[in-house]
Amino acid sequence: MGIPILAVQETKRKTDNEAEEWYFPGELLEGWKFMGTGTSEKVGGVGFILGPGVKNVEIIEHAKSVWNRIFSIKCELHGLKLKITNCYAPHEGYAASTKQKFYSQLKTCRKQVDKTKTGKNDKKILLGDFNAELGSMDADEYNEVCGKNIRRGTYMSENGGMLCDFARQFEIQLLNTHFSSKIR
Numbered sequence: 001m002g003i004p005i006l007a008v009q010e011t012k013r014k015t016d017n018e019a020e021e022w023y024f025p026g027e028l029l030e031g032w033k034f035m036g037t038g039t040s041e042k043v044g045g046v047g048f049i050l051g052p053g054v055k056n057v058e059i060i061e062h063a064k065s066v067w068n069r070i071f072s073i074k075c076e077l078h079g080l081k082l083k084i085t086n087c088y089a090p091h092e093g094y095a096a097s098t099k100q101k102f103y104s105q106l107k108t109c110r111k112q113v114d115k116t117k118t119g120k121n122d123k124k125i126l127l128g129d130f131n132a133e134l135g136s137m138d139a140d141e142y143n144e145v146c147g148k149n150i151r152r153g154t155y156m157s158e159n160g161g162m163l164c165d166f167a168r169q170f171e172i173q174l175l176n177t178h179f180s181s182k183i184r
Helices: 096-115 158-169
Strands: 005-009 020-024 027-036 046-050 054-060 070-077 080-088 123-129
Touching: 005 080, 005 123, 027 054, 027 070, 046 070, 046 080, 070 096, 080 096, 096 123, 096 158
Parallel strands: 080 123
Antiparallel strands: 005 046, 020 027, 027 046, 054 070, 070 080
16 A cells, blocks of 8 residues: 555554564564554554654653543654654543543643754654544634645534644644545
8 A cells, every 4th residue: 555654543452562573363564564563352452553764763751640531652764753643532422521631631741842952854743543523613723723625514623622732732734534424
């Protein structure tokens, strides 16, 4: 597919903070690695599948309380230095307080990423499953954070509002929503 870095959620794979060779049952994928936060088959985590061209991978440490939901690395790809955070937001069925706690923790983690030793041209990328629906933007309230590729429906979920507020606070441009949901 030509994707050298893939963010994955609900990994359910035990890891020990080291990149490990990536394989499908019985088939090693030459040069591909997995890094992630999964702790058991029952508790899913987040992580990255890294292609052979990804170099100098380091974990950016976050508090253990966010371990299954937020994971950040520093790496280099084609000479470009990247700081990438992958996260998995609680879905709409969770209490508002749980979702607010997640975004509070994400803000803390984002600040930690910002503080890590950096070069002038390092790029910061935030990926993940935000379980958000973006819509109901009659007043174009979030135009400064919603890119032109965002599919806007008629419904804005609570997670959608929290994601847009987070993006506005950190001056992040939302580039794309990969999976579409049914229009309400």
